[in-house]
Amino acid sequence: MRRFRTFFKYFTKNKKAFLKYSGLSFIAGILELFGVALTYPFIIKLLAKEPQAGFFNSPLIIGLSIITLFLVKNALMIFYNYLQAKFTKNIEAELNLSFMKYFLSSSYQESSKISLAQKENILGFLIPNVINNYILRLLNLNVNFFIFGLITLFLIIKFPVATVITMIFAFVIIGLQNLIFKPKLLKIANSQSHASAMYNQRANEAILNIKSVKVSNNEKFFYENYKTAIFNFFKISRQALFFNTIPPYVTEPFIIILLFVLLSVITIENFSEPEKLVASFAVIVSAIFRLSPTIARIQVNLNGINSVLSMVDEFLALCKKFDIQNVKPLKTPDYYELQDKIELKNVSFGYTKDKQALKNINLTIKKGEFIGIAGLSGAGKTTLADIIAGLFEPDCGEFLVDGKAQNKQLKIGYIPQEFCIINGSIKENVSFGAPEADYNSIVDALKKAQLYDFIIENYKEGIDANPFVDSTGFSQGQKQRLAIARALYSNPDILILDEATSSLDLKTEDEICSVLNSLKGEKTIIAIAHRLSTIKSADRIVFMKNAEIRDIAAFDELISKNKDFKELVELSEITK
Numbered sequence: 125m126r127r128f129r130t131f132f133k134y135f136t137k138n139k140k141a142f143l144k145y146s147g148l149s150f151i152a153g154i155l156e157l158f159g160v161a162l163t164y165p166f167i168i169k170l171l172a173k174e175p176q177a178g179f180f181n182s183p184l185i186i187g188l189s190i191i192t193l194f195l196v197k198n199a200l201m202i203f204y205n206y207l208q209a210k211f212t213k214n215i216e217a218e219l220n221l222s223f224m225k226y227f228l229s230s231s232y233q234e235s236s237k238i239s240l241a242q243k244e245n246i247l248g249f250l251i252p253n254v255i256n257n258y259i260l261r262l263l264n265l266n267v268n269f270f271i272f273g274l275i276t277l278f279l280i281i282k283f284p285v286a287t288v289i290t291m292i293f294a295f296v297i298i299g300l301q302n303l304i305f306k307p308k309l310l311k312i313a314n315s316q317s318h319a320s321a322m323y324n325q326r327a328n329e330a331i332l333n334i335k336s337v338k339v340s341n342n343e344k345f346f347y348e349n350y351k352t353a354i355f356n357f358f359k360i361s362r363q364a365l366f367f368n369t370i371p372p373y374v375t376e377p378f379i380i381i382l383l384f385v386l387l388s389v390i391t392i393e394n395f396s397e398p399e400k401l402v403a404s405f406a407v408i409v410s411a412i413f414r415l416s417p418t419i420a421r422i423q424v425n426l427n428g429i430n431s432v433l434s435m436v437d438e439f440l441a442l443c444k445k446f447d448i449q450n451v452k453p454l455k456t457p458d459y460y461e462l463q464d465k466i467e468l469k470n471v472s473f474g475y476t477k478d479k480q481a482l483k484n485i486n487l488t489i490k491k492g493e494f495i496g497i498a499g500l501s502g503a504g505k506t507t508l509a510d511i512i513a514g515l516f517e518p519d520c521g522e523f524l525v526d527g528k529a530q531n532k533q534l535k536i537g538y539i540p541q542e543f544c545i546i547n548g549s550i551k552e553n554v555s556f557g558a559p560e561a562d563y564n565s566i567v568d569a570l571k572k573a574q575l576y577d578f579i580i581e582n583y584k585e586g587i588d589a590n591p592f593v594d595s596t597g598f599s600q601g602q603k604q605r606l607a608i609a610r611a612l613y614s615n616p617d618i619l620i621l622d623e624a625t626s627s628l629d630l631k632t633e634d635e636i637c638s639v640l641n642s643l644k645g646e647k648t649i650i651a652i653a654h655r656l657s658t659i660k661s662a663d664r665i666v667f668m669k670n671a672e673i674r675d676i677a678a679f680d681e682l683i684s685k686n687k688d689f690k691e692l693v694e695l696s697e698i699t700k
Contacts, residue, residue, distance in 0.1 A: 127433070130440050131258070148204050149267035154274065155197035201267075208263050216255040220247055222448050229452040232515035240332075241325035246442065249320040254439045257432040261425040268421045275411055275418075282407065305427055309367055314434040316360045323353035364431050460525060460532035462617040462648065465490045466512065471521035473507060481507040483671045485521070491617070494640070494649040496659025496679075498692065499668035505652045508668070509620050512650060513538060534618060537611025537647075541623040543603050550579060551587040554609050563587075565613055573609035574639050575602065601632035608639055612647075619643065621651040621658075633658060656696045665689075 223246055227235055279287040330346040442448070468487045474480040482504050489495050489512075497505045510516045511523065513536050525534065546553055554569055555561035566587055570576035583589035591598060598606060611619055621640075633655065640649060641661055653659045660679050667675045667682060667689045675686045683690045 127436055127440065131436065146266055148200065148207070149263075149270045152197060152200055152204065152267055152271065155193050155200065204267070208260070212255050212260045212263070215259060216251060219251050219255070219448075222451055223247060223251070223442075223446070225454060226446045226448060226451045229454055230446075231517070232510070233517065239325070241321055241328050244324045244328070245317075245321040249324070250317065250435060250439055250442075253432055253435055257428050258436050261428045265422060265425045265429075268418050268425070272415060272418050272422060275415055279408075279411055301423060302426060302430075305367060305370070305430070309364070309427055309431040310433055312360055312364045312367065312431060316357070316364060316431075317435050317438060319353070319357040319360050323350070323357045326350040326353040367427060367431070370427075457533045459535045460530050462491050462525065462534060464526045466534070466618075467522070467524040467527070468511065468518075469522040469524065471511060471518045471523060473511060473516060473519050480671050482511065482518075485511075485673055487666065487673060487676070489648060489650070491648055492645045493664065494644050494659075494662045495651070496656075496662035496665040497650065497652045497668065498654075498656060498659065498665055498689065500692075501654075503668040504671040505668055506622055507671075508666075509622060509650060509652055512618075513620055535614065535616040536618045536620060537614065537616035539604075539607045539611050539619065539621045543607040545592045545598075545603065545606075547590075547592065549585075549588050549590045550583075550606070553592070553606060554587070554613050556610050556613070565615070566609075569609040569612040572612050572639070572643065573605040574635070574642075575605040575609055578602065599632075601635060604632070604636055605639065608636075612643075616647070618648045618650065621649070621653075623652055623654060630657075637661065656693055 227238070227243060276287065276291060280291075326346075326349050330350055466489050468485050471482060471485040472480055473482040485508065487508075497508060499505050507516070511518060514533055522529065524530075546556070550570075551561055551563075551566055554566045567576060570579065570587070579589070580586060583591065608619075634657075637658055637660075640651065640658075643649060644661075644663075649662075651659050651662065656679075659665055662679065664676055665679055665682050666673055667686055669688060675682055675689065677685060683693055
């Protein structure tokens with residue numbers, strides 16, 4: 125009950141609907157009750173030696189009433205099942221969207237703490253399982269408990285001794301089943317959640333790293349990892365399915381025993397009155413006919429709920445951790461237009477408390493400057509760029525824009541090393557989620573990225589062409605130009621390139637450098653590069669080592685004043 129109350133507050137818009145379905149469940153139970161209850165007078169009237177006068181004393185009318193009740197009840201249950209399916213899927217969609225909104229609206233720092241496999245597991249496994257095996261089963265329990273309770277109440281009133289004896293026996297049987305199966309189902313549920321996360325993780329490892337997998341000839345290794353994970357998941361899922369199918373087969377023989385007990389007691393009580401005996405038998409058979417599948421469904425749903433309790437606890441813990449009821453709304457950012465400069469004063473940052481990724485960073489970047497960031501791996505280059513991009517908040521120090529701390533976001537275009545192509549046209553890839561794609565802005569961005577002429581010459585549909593079947597159709601250099609066009613489309617003040625040329629050949633890299641040089645002065649450019657030739661023409665180069673800025677100067681000056689940078693240049697010359 126505690127879980128349900130906690131879960132209930134996440135229904136938000138669907139709270140009233142749950143109460144409405146409870147009301148429909150009660151009506152269904154009432155109709156079932158009348159269907160069973162009318163069996164008794166129907167048989168009495170049918171077997172009466174002297175038929176009684178009156179419209180409602182006619183066996184035909186009573187029989188038609190019973191048929192009508194069952195038809196109405198079945199029509200109601202069909203409608204109820206439709207509403208139930210709509211209700212549960214609405215909840216699933218609402219919760220799924222709430223979590224997706226959290227992933228998108230939370231800070232990059234918070235979102236990056238949750239792995240891709242965990243996000244996929246939450247959206248694709250945890251939420252659907254909690255809805256289908258907890259909420260849906262609770263609704264099914266609701267209607268079946270009403271039917272069971274109302275028919276049982278009628279039997280207690282009509283046949284008190286026999287029903288009480290039978291119900292005590294029934295509850296003992298159900299209790300024993302629950303006692304036997306619940307611990308096993310809880311264990312299975314806990315294992316199933318972990319197994320699902322693992323098989324998602326193994327799938328991502330193989331698919332997202334397919335190029336490295338192919339080059340290293342490690343297909344078999346990743347296949348076996350995935351095979352082990354998915355077989356383990358299916359093995360656990362198979363156990364869950366198996367244990368959920370047992371209750372009807374266990375319950376059925378006990379139902380037959382209960383039937384004999386009831387009939388025996390009733391025979392003793394009504395032995396001298398044949399009409400009442402036959403009518404009582406008919407009522408009992410009718411009641412058992414309705415109760416037998418109802419009890420089985422109750423047991424199946426209880427087992428199903430028990431099988432996901434650990435998932436429900438995990439889900440509720442995530443709701444609390446992410447404060448899913450108060451997720452920030454997704455809204456269009458209020459950009460601040462850079463006028464003069466950005467400054468970092470004594471900025472420090474660490475991904476953990478034990479190790480700093482940046483130490484006492486002091487840096488001023490003027491509007492229109494081309495700044496290169498160089499250093500060995502782990503020096504803090506990308507972290508510095510992420511601070512400037514607003515992805516991370518400094519642990520200490522100041523980040524100033526035009527001399528002030530700004531709440532508004534800077535307009536930044538980001539060009540990553542691995543460009544993500546969406547399954548759409550060139551136009552859609554450049555506008556990248558913009559509400560209304562502006563044709564002139566797209567063409568202008570493509571021209572600045574020196575890609576427009578290639579598109580017009582090679583694709584008759586122009587920017588409406590979709591050459592990205594399975595992320596192919598463009599060379600690596602063309603994809604990188606497309607990345608630059610995407611970054612330029614929103615007319616940003618600052619361009620950040622994170623190792624954007626590291627995977628290109630020297631000729632293509634030179635072409636991309638030409639694009640960057642054409643933007644000098646027009647845009648503030650911050651380029652992280654292992655290949656120093658990419659930032660050779662930068663106005664200044666920030667050289668980093670061990671999370672600190674060691675020197676800032678133009679390329680040639682930095683060679684003469686910094687030994688470590690000079691060694692990097694010499695190594696890069698050897699590599700060429």
